[in-house]
Amino acid sequence: MTLAERLAAYLTRTRGEPTFVENLARISGGASRETYRFDAVTQGGRQGLILRRDPPGSLIETDRRLEFLAIRSFVGKGVAAPEAIVLEEDGAELERPFFIMGRVDGGTAASPFAVDPYGRHAKAVGERFFSILGGIAAEPLKGLPITQAAPRPHPEDCWRRELDYWSGVALTDEQHPQPIVRAAIRRLRRKPPPPPARIAVVHGDYRSGNFLHDGAGAILAVLDWEMAHLGDPLEDVAWAMDPLWSHPGDGRISGMIPRDEGLATWRRASGLTIDEGALAWWSLFASVKAQAIWISSAKAWRDGGFAEPILALSGWYTARRQDEILAERLLAMDTA
């Protein structure tokens, strides 16, 4: 059976009515799951949906239940999360674990390689981008679905938990000695940041390219919640501003707005202040985490028989660019 036929069989069984799958098409969408768009067609009408299925091998080992619950935590709360519909952890008819979300039509995700991805709407997109991120940080945890799956760290432990995990990924998956990221890891351990003012939901991959915009300044959906967790909200701010997502010399965060404007918007939306020392720590951490992902990507590409070109691009070009960023940051911190 084709994937479309298996998906139709699943929907027919679970919905209790004949359901046909039309226009099934794989799309790019996150590196850790296969993503497909499709229409579910019944006598009652047509529904646009997204399928996220575990691949045979994955760039990042992430918890699909956590991703599902993270999305569900923010539906209808002004942060443009799509509707989380159903989660099948045993894979059912699709053989591998998956979940289905509502589809947001009419938007596009910016290419990470585009020089001016938002054109004359850059300021509006940037303000909305940091406003949504502040909204995620401001959301009270009590009763949020994500708290069913995500452990709540002690504020003093936020940095250590993240650094332990991502440095472990980098060191375990390293195939050629990586002195630059190792030096950054040691630096982070020597000078940890202060604890956050409060524990918040951290999206984990909040950046340009991971949201849909309408081409006129509005953000329609925030995507790729697969690394969501609870922690220090500055982690997301630092990740969103990593130079990797911006063109050198542009002066704006991901072609949107200048750093200071973005941070001011985030402060207003989150109700939080920003400790610049803490932000510097999380910024270096963001580059370490990113490099860990690229190192892991290179290993996954090799282990997977060179099948997925995106893993090669991440593990090669992106890893080398990240090394430049890490080296610049280490030298700048040493000078400061």
Added chain:
Amino acid sequence: MTPSLPDILMGQVVALSAPLPPEAAGDYAAGRAAILAMLAMFAAQEAERGFAARLWENGALRVLFGRAAQAFDGELDGRLAAAAAGADDDFSLSALDRTNADLRRLLIALHEAAEQRGDATLDRRILALYQAMAKARRLDLPPTP
């Protein structure tokens, strides 16, 4: 560095030879083709500059080790001196990478030792070298609309 240029080229063969399922046609296939094109562009840069970058890095590390060897005692001193006296005599990418891996492991040990003894001068010299190493291996992405 990983992946190596032969890996990248072998990956092109694998990716272009394997048929995609029907549901992967369209936008996904177009995006995949764009990535393969980008990888080919970077492979051209690596073919032009990759050998020189490795030779330069290996040489720069040996110079660093030669200077640092006098300042350290014991086992590290001997390893630094031995590495500093080495030379590249096999100019295949795989041989240069094997040598580079050994030298980089020693660089990591040297940097850790410099940090432990609080040697700010050597620490800064190594950080500056990291920047030069990263720059030498960069792959240039032309502006895209």
